[in-house]
Amino acid sequence: MSDAKEMTLEEREATLSGIGTARKRKEDARFIRGQGNYVDDIKLPGMLHGDFVRSQHAHALIKSIDASKALEVPGVLAVITAKDLEPLALHWMPTLAGDVAAVLADKKVHYQNQEIAFVVAVDRYAAADGVQEVVVEYEALPALIDPLTALDDDAPIIRDDVADNDEVGQGKRRHPNHIFEWEVGDAAATDAAFEAAEVTIAEDILYPRCHPSPIETCGCVASMDGVNGKLTVYGTFQAPHVIRTVVSLITGLAESSIRIVSPDIGGGFGNKVGAYPGYICAAAASIVTGHPVKWIESRIDNLSATAFARDYHMVGELAADKDGKITAIRAKVVADHGAFNTHAQPMKWPAGLFNIVTGSYDIPVGHVKVDGVYTNKAPGGVAYRCSFRVTEAAYLIERMIDVLAQKLDIDKAEIRKRNFVQPDQFPYNSCLGWEYDSGDYPTALEQALAAVDYEGLKKEQAEKREAGELMGIGISTFTEIVGAGPTRNCDIVGLGMFDSCEIRVHPTGSAIARLGTKATGQGHETTFAQIIATELGIPSDDIAIEEGDTDTAPYGLGTYGSRSTPVAGAAAARAARKIRDKAKKIAAHVLEVAEDDLEWEVDRFKVPGSDVQMTMKEIAMAAYSNVPDGMEHGLETVDYYDPPNFTYPFGAYICVVDIDRFTGDVAVRKFYALDDCGTRINPMVIDGQVHGGLAEAYGIALGQEIVYDDTGNVLGASLMDYFLPTAVETPEWETDFTVTPSPHHPIGAKGVGESPNVGGVPAFANAIVDAFAHHGVTHMRMPHTQWRVWQTLNELGLNK
Amino acid sequence: MTPGSFEYHRPQSVDEAVALLGQYGDEGKVLAGGHSLVPMMKLRLAAPSHLIDINGIDDLKGIAEDGGEIVIGAGTTQAEVLASDLLAESCPILPEAAALIADPQVRNCGTVGGNCANGDPGNDYPAIMIALGASYTLRSADGERQVVAADFYEGVYATAIEDNELMIAVRIPTHADGAGMSYRKIKRKVGDYAIAAAAVTLSMDGGKCASATVALTNVADTAVLSAAAADALVGSAVDDKAIDAAAEKAMADSDPAEDLRGPVEYRRAMAGEMTRRAIREALARAGGS
């Protein structure tokens, strides 16, 4: 019963383009032809446009809002303010972090460019004309910009609305500007280890405020169908189901009356997880006007008012013996969350997974304390291409181990080797509470050192130093924690952080799979099909992948924190296996053999040593025509996967820089990136993810910062100033890999999209600091712009 | 980020354009490549009621030599400058600088006239035109006049051009054989305006600097002609000491503002460093060492 007898096993496997194949990205055909369908491409009949009046001040009372002139502008239909939303209880919204955020400024503004009024008009030009004509009268208040002063007795109080609350969703707090205090580890044992240590180091390390800055800004089209009462919202949502639940909670509409659709999304990087005032206002405006309403952010709106990342003011300390073996770690952090606590991470961890700060190192004891505070800056604190606060943690430990190496005059590769968690220690329980699933750090680093000829580089560096030239070698041997996460401790607004996949195999042997995640550029349509192809023996080209429509996709928590492959990818494998189990029963029935006699072989069930066999394609038809008595027809299933643990991808990156000592220009001569993400589903997609993440890491390390002046004006919130590197600046990347599968993931995969951002930033930073190490420099503040590097050169008199 | 409404005109001749400018006065704006004007309109920092698009006027295009001068039509694009054999031969600093302006998309539309007439201290051509001793041909319904580049710039977006005037061409004296020129620019990335940049021309005679000009980009309200820096070179052997002295003078003549490109001290230091580098390159090209 087979039509492909002439094909060898290998050929049959190749036909599938399954796991391990460098299959070309399926979505590229439409993207490179300009045929993607983004939110702003959606045009509905009768659609109106909305735009915001935004605050000029960082902190001010609103004395009055006069919209009368705006309403006279041709094409302007309505101007909505907090007063109008109040009767609907839509003027404030709950955040994913247990706080509330103003939808439209209610009596006061808390940061510059905060939304004050929503102007609805026939087109976006008229809306913008209307925005110009709304007159807002303010009474300015002193602005609080420096988070390190937020908890001072005389600090201006930012959130009058919660000033008297003793908590704002994340535990007890001690000041009106305080959001939470979060501690983990053993303080007393850590103190004792520091007391007893032969050496200790401490360093103030700021991870500045940056922004995920996806190429596509945020936006939506909200359409209320007045007849059937159904609200459809097309929008830039990394987590469409969560948005549906939040909309339901806010509006009181049943979830069955809400359809959230994420069409193609042009990058998210954490910026598109949360809910923004634009979504609520567009929906409210559609309900009120009976027309679809579109809201699309400008670049300046996006950079200045939507979720930023980092702004972590850290003090890191290490205790060690004189051979460089670390004996304890301590970290104290002030986390600037802006004016509302809108970060998106598992509710139980207000500082995310920051306690991965022990990194790849076997550190016996540690203590971490994080204080979250409000400031008069845009809200956020999201995970910009990283699992929650993991990039901050990786930056801290990878910088500190270099500081320790310099203090003890130990080579920076050597000190890492002396501290690595060893392969035989896995599963490894860290002193700060994580169970690392698998890893082989020494092998990865050795491979990296050999690939770049580390000894040769060190020799060259010594010669350059003799000649007064500045060359730096940066190493980063990072470990991530991704794939949130086990529902026993991971939830967002009470929703467990499982994910899902539903697969339906059609009669002629092709299939469709729908998942609860939502690609924003990662290539899910390509890679998830490959997982299913291998598991089901159906060519990946015959498997359609759909995500992002809450009316069709099974419930999932969305895409961020490298969770798609660890969680939804696992669900895909498990759903495919369930289907295969049913297929086996059907094959046994049709072939009239016992189920136990059948064995799976690439794309079919077979009685070993015979030619009694049935391909998946044949079984698919049988599933609709010839099933055993008592079995339901069809070949479909859904799997909701609750991961038993996180996954722990890791890598070894090496960066080499040369610094122009007169201008502060940093030239990246070499960047080598070895990633271990467990089983590799598509090496080409992995390379693409690594290239993109490294480009972002380069941007962050060398130039990205959202800068505020003392009065809270946000400076340079456009791409003229905010540093998005182009292909010209971006260095060449050399990628490499080792494979240490995750023992608990159905296919051993760990996730890779965020590793290059997490591991890349410290590699760049370490290289730049290393260039100055022989002058006694242990740390330099990011971003390493030309002028900052020059200041170091100037202070040291090296630019003469 | 959407402009206000405006009326659009597309004259086919200089006379027609000049008539429209006369008619609309300060309500009208010339639209050339649009790569400075349109971003300002989108931010509503500019809100002209009448846009007078000069892209349909063939007379404004072209690069030619005319009796000891190079004449570049105001509507010539930066990409056309980059591709010009004539300029590569007789005034290489212009194509070299074009390569440092923005990116190919911008250069394909952005014009020489727009770059010179815009009045943004970040534009690269003004300092170069000043260093080259260029002048601008301006025409209104009342007639034509010639303004020396060094006299044209008055402040940020403030120039000698009147509302009713169109820039027709840039005229650059062809430089004596043996003059070397160089433009050195430090920026944060492709498409960025200068942190600081320096344009230098110099000629050597018998091992001594016979003449020199030094002009700076984006370190003051307008492009800066640093006569003092040039004076420090003239008569010297353009050795390290003279170069340092010129750089010091250039720094003293610059008055940068602090912005995200860096604090004042840094931007001023870069004015000096770019001056040094431009002098060395111009010297090498002038046959010195």
Ligand SMILES: Cc1cc2nc3c(=O)[nH]c(=O)nc-3n(C[C@H](O)[C@H](O)[C@H](O)COP(=O)(O)OP(=O)(O)OC[C@H]3O[C@@H](n4cnc5c(N)ncnc54)[C@H](O)[C@@H]3O)c2cc1C
């Ligand atoms: C991303 C980006 C990066 C850039 N980087 C640089 C850079 O590094 N260096 C640099 O020098 N420039 C840079 N620019 C600006 C670019 O070179 C512009 O093209 C140039 O400044 C203006 O020329 P335009 O032809 O586009 O003029 P427009 O934008 O059309 O006009 C600019 C101004 O000049 C006036 N004008 C134009 N032509 C005439 C004329 N013939 N007569 C009278 N008035 C006229 C207009 O009315 C307007 O006020 C950049 C632009 C962008 C968008």
